[in-house]
Amino acid sequence: MERTSKxxxxxxxxxxxxxxxxxxxxxxxxxxEWNLQTPVTEIARQQFELHTFIFWICMVIFVGVFGVMFxxxxxxxxxxxxxxxxxxxxxxxxxxxxxxxxxxxxFMAYPATKTILAMKDTSxxxxxxxxxxxxxxWGYDYLQDGFGYYSSLATPLAQIEGRAxxxxxYLLEVDNPMVVPVGAKVRVLITAGDVLHAWWVPAFGVKQxxxxxxxxxxxxxxxxxxxxRGQCAELCGKEHGFMPVVVEVKSTEDYAKWAAxxxxxxxAAAAAPSGQAAGPAAMQAALR
Amino acid sequence: xxxxxxxHAAGGHEHExxxxxxxxxxxxxxxxxKDIGTMYLWFSFTMFLVGGVMALxxxxxxxxxxxxxxxxxxxxxxxxxxxxxxxxxxxxxxAVGFANWMIPMLIGAPDMAFARMNxxxxxxxxxxxxxxxxxxxxxxxxxxxxxxxxxxLTIQNGMGMDLAIFAIHIMGASSIMGSINIITTILNLRxxxxxxxxxxxxxxxxxxTAYLLIAVMPxxxxxxxxxxxxxxxxxxxxxxAGGGDPVLFQHIFWFFGHPEVYIIIMPAFGIISEIxxxxxRKPLFGYASMVYAVAGIAILSFIVWAxxxxxxxxxxxxxxxxxxxxxxxxxxxxxxxxxxxxxxxxGAITFETPMLFALGFLFLFTLGGFxxxxxxxxxxxxxxxxxxxxVAHFHYVMVAGSLFAFFGGVYHWIPKWTGTMYSEKLxxxxxxxxxxxxxxxxxxxxxxxxAGMPRRIPDYATQFTDWNMVSxxxxxxxxxxxxxxxxxxxxxxxxxxxxxxxxxxxxATTLEWTLPSxxxxxxxxxxxxxx
Numbered sequence: 001m002e003r004t005s006k007x008x009x010x011x012x013x014x015x016x017x018x019x020x021x022x023x024x025x026x027x028x029x030x031x032x033e034w035n036l037q038t039p040v041t042e043i044a045r046q047q048f049e050l051h052t053f054i055f056w057i058c059m060v061i062f063v064g065v066f067g068v069m070f071x072x073x074x075x076x077x078x079x080x081x082x083x084x085x086x087x088x089x090x091x092x093x094x095x096x097x098x099x100x101x102x103x104x105x106x107f108m109a110y111p112a113t114k115t116i117l118a119m120k121d122t123s124x125x126x127x128x129x130x131x132x133x134x135x136x137x138w139g140y141d142y143l144q145d146g147f148g149y150y151s152s153l154a155t156p157l158a159q160i161e162g163r164a165x166x167x168x169x170y171l172l173e174v175d176n177p178m179v180v181p182v183g184a185k186v187r188v189l190i191t192a193g194d195v196l197h198a199w200w201v202p203a204f205g206v207k208q209x210x211x212x213x214x215x216x217x218x219x220x221x222x223x224x225x226x227x228x229r230g231q232c233a234e235l236c237g238k239e240h241g242f243m244p245v246v247v248e249v250k251s252t253e254d255y256a257k258w259a260a261x262x263x264x265x266x267x268a269a270a271a272a273p274s275g276q277a278a279g280p281a282a283m284q285a286a287l288r
Numbered sequence: 289x290x291x292x293x294x295x296h297a298a299g300g301h302e303h304e305x306x307x308x309x310x311x312x313x314x315x316x317x318x319x320x321x322k323d324i325g326t327m328y329l330w331f332s333f334t335m336f337l338v339g340g341v342m343a344l345x346x347x348x349x350x351x352x353x354x355x356x357x358x359x360x361x362x363x364x365x366x367x368x369x370x371x372x373x374x375x376x377x378x379x380x381x382x383a384v385g386f387a388n389w390m391i392p393m394l395i396g397a398p399d400m401a402f403a404r405m406n407x408x409x410x411x412x413x414x415x416x417x418x419x420x421x422x423x424x425x426x427x428x429x430x431x432x433x434x435x436x437x438x439x440x441l442t443i444q445n446g447m448g449m450d451l452a453i454f455a456i457h458i459m460g461a462s463s464i465m466g467s468i469n470i471i472t473t474i475l476n477l478r479x480x481x482x483x484x485x486x487x488x489x490x491x492x493x494x495x496x497t498a499y500l501l502i503a504v505m506p507x508x509x510x511x512x513x514x515x516x517x518x519x520x521x522x523x524x525x526x527x528x529a530g531g532g533d534p535v536l537f538q539h540i541f542w543f544f545g546h547p548e549v550y551i552i553i554m555p556a557f558g559i560i561s562e563i564x565x566x567x568x569r570k571p572l573f574g575y576a577s578m579v580y581a582v583a584g585i586a587i588l589s590f591i592v593w594a595x596x597x598x599x600x601x602x603x604x605x606x607x608x609x610x611x612x613x614x615x616x617x618x619x620x621x622x623x624x625x626x627x628x629x630x631x632x633x634x635g636a637i638t639f640e641t642p643m644l645f646a647l648g649f650l651f652l653f654t655l656g657g658f659x660x661x662x663x664x665x666x667x668x669x670x671x672x673x674x675x676x677x678x679v680a681h682f683h684y685v686m687v688a689g690s691l692f693a694f695f696g697g698v699y700h701w702i703p704k705w706t707g708t709m710y711s712e713k714l715x716x717x718x719x720x721x722x723x724x725x726x727x728x729x730x731x732x733x734x735x736x737x738x739a740g741m742p743r744r745i746p747d748y749a750t751q752f753t754d755w756n757m758v759s760x761x762x763x764x765x766x767x768x769x770x771x772x773x774x775x776x777x778x779x780x781x782x783x784x785x786x787x788x789x790x791x792x793x794x795x796a797t798t799l800e801w802t803l804p805s806x807x808x809x810x811x812x813x814x815x816x817x818x819x
Contacts (some may be wrong), residue, residue, distance in 0.1 A: 033739030213528020216601035241745030
């Protein structure tokens with residue numbers, strides 16, 4: 001009797017929990033995310049495929065190993081009268097389960113090594129952009145074209161504090177995104193002005209720490225026009241969560257037009273009576 | 289070797305060992321390994337609750353996007369202190385608590401080798417814990433640069449950071465003393481006939497852990513001291529403006545940090561290796577290879593540290609070396625898992641709470657091991673480094689790994705400690721609640737990390753909302769479930785339960801079960817002879 005009532009209560013609790021969990025997606029803004037973002041560079045695609053490859057190897061081993069465990073738990077229970085055997089050593093078995101995992105690892109290391117070599121090849125870029133991390137914004141300097149600007153969070157405070165509904169790109173929108181041409185090999189030189197930051201665009205497969213006093217480099221070649229969003233990935237203080245990275249990939253013509261405009265602005269600022277020279281400060285003022 | 293001067297000068301030997309001061313003075317002055325073990329475990333559980341409250345505050349803030357509960361600067365203090373408190377205040381002292389309680393009993397010794405130092409190494413911990421928690425209340429608040437304390441951000445922190453540095457110094461001293469004690473005890477106080485290769489595996493894992501501690505705690509002390517002088521005495525070890533290198537700190541920190549990971553998990557391996565044979569009624573499979581695997585993991589742990597730093601930008605050769613070396617760790621870890629499975633194979637398995645926790649450990653720790661392998665693959669790590677994937681990974685190995693093993697260890701040995709059987713019903717409830725809520729809390733974090741949610745952020749983009757909600761629900765469930773554990777333990781201490789026989793587990797073979805329950809105040813007054 002007591003058992004039944006307890007069972008019902010348990011079931012009701014389980015049902016309530018399930019209902020609560022099932023209701024979750026209803027309050028969501030987007031579909032559930034399960035996997036790495038869709039890659040738009042060769043490197044990101046290789047990373048994606050490498051992850052999928054290793055995931056399935058691990059899944060197979062996991063199912064195999066725990067299949068054995070659950071079989072044993074089921075068949076070798078005392079409660080069904082199984083008698084314990086007393087063996088406790090077997091050198092052949094030990095050697096086998098040392099060597100086989102080693103071979104599987106070699107199988108994983110080979111494609112990973114190829115991708116690493118490709119990732120580290122920053123030679124012969126079409127365009128070089130210096131990225132500087134600051135508390136709490138990014139600076140982008142187009143070294144070949146002589147202009148640069150800051151890129152900071154554009155999400156209004158009201159949305160963060162819940163006084164306004166959150167926009168579509170909440171926390172992933174900036175005033176001045178980085179702009180690059182599609183199909184070009186872009187080399188990014190990454191450094192920081194104060195503390196550590198990390199410049200990360202998941203769709204490009206680029207994540208590189210920005211280290212004050214040191215310049216590191218990475219590269220990407222975006223294959224599709226569009227806007228790609230990432231975030232600072234190294235704790236950098238109280239607004240670490242509020243310095244997104246946004247990269248706009250434009251067609252070659254659109255990019256050329258955009259770059260010409262930027263250069264014009266710099267020139268205008270230099271020519272203006274108040275402008276001292278085309279120093280960074282004047283540049284910033286011009287771009288604002 | 290184990291020749292303790294145990295002259296049985298007949299009646300001259302007075303059996304009044306159990307006299308000690310009453311009340312609080314008993315605990316302050318005690319040199320008894322059981323009292324000290326008990327204090328370590330209670331200190332650990334207290335810090336576990338404190339760190340847990342911080343974790344739940346974090347999860348409350350992350351329940352939905354936007355800032356609701358705490359300010360970002362306080363959020364960063366919570367994540368930093370949660371990490372420091374759980375690693376140095378909860379997990380490590382719990383492992384030392386088990387070592388204190390069990391090593392003398394498992395090797396047939398009367399007590400730890402250095403009884404007074406044992407007292408001192410415990411009593412260093414509460415001041416350190418108070419400094420860490422108290423740093424929340426000083427001007428500028430606690431350290432907010434993460435438990436990894438990366439400069440230059442730590443140079444910006446207020447005096448809370450100095451308190452954390454001193455707390456780390458003190459806890460490090462405590463760990464080193466504890467380790468010296470454990471090594472000396474194991475090497476010198478074993479009962480006649482107990483050769484090293486006959487020791488219970490828990491003693492082996494702790495012996496190796498103790499060497500790791502002695503090797504790396506001074507390294508951490510050095511790193512934080514350099515931070516201290518950078519902050520106050522004008523040095524520039526890590527300050528680029530003065531010619532220093534911020535990345536140098538990361539190298540030193542992780543040279544400590546990676547062995548630290550194994551310091552956290554290896555005593556847990558030891559406990560699991562004690563539990564599984566008992567409830568499978570079958571000797572541990574591959575004892576020697578288990579010892580070699582632990583030693584292998586310990587040695588490898590010194591040459592893999594830079595896999596925590598794949599994104600700082602290393603030369604290609606460095607990336608390849610650290611990737612290969614890290615992947616190698618899968619081999620000895622795999623050997624351990626296979627040996628545990630082979631131990632169960634064709635045994636006569638029963639499912640008491642300790643065994644349930646051991647099985648939970650095996651299943652979830654292995655899962656955490658697989659995500660570790662994924663993280664070791666450098667190109668994949670580039671995508672998931674510093675995301676929630678990493679958070680999920682290390683909670684699988686530290687919570688479902690170490691913590692579950694410790695829970696299993698408590699249920700396994702509490703009949704010996706208190707003389708009272710725990711409530712099997714409460715134990716099972718605790719296990720199943722912990723298992724379910726743990727996975728609800730941490731499994732979705734894999735998806736969050738893959739989808740691109742960085743760790744250590746107080747607010748997130750809206751596409752991460754659903755999994756964060758699920759994760760927060762799980763975290764609160766997990767936190768509340770731990771009170772079942774507390775209740776089960778208190779019941780045992782109050783003697784509310786069946787009286788425990790000397791050997792409550794049918795398959796138990798180790799020395800502690802030859803003692804009465806509860807174990808006498810002084811463990812083995814005359815050493816047992818091991819054949």
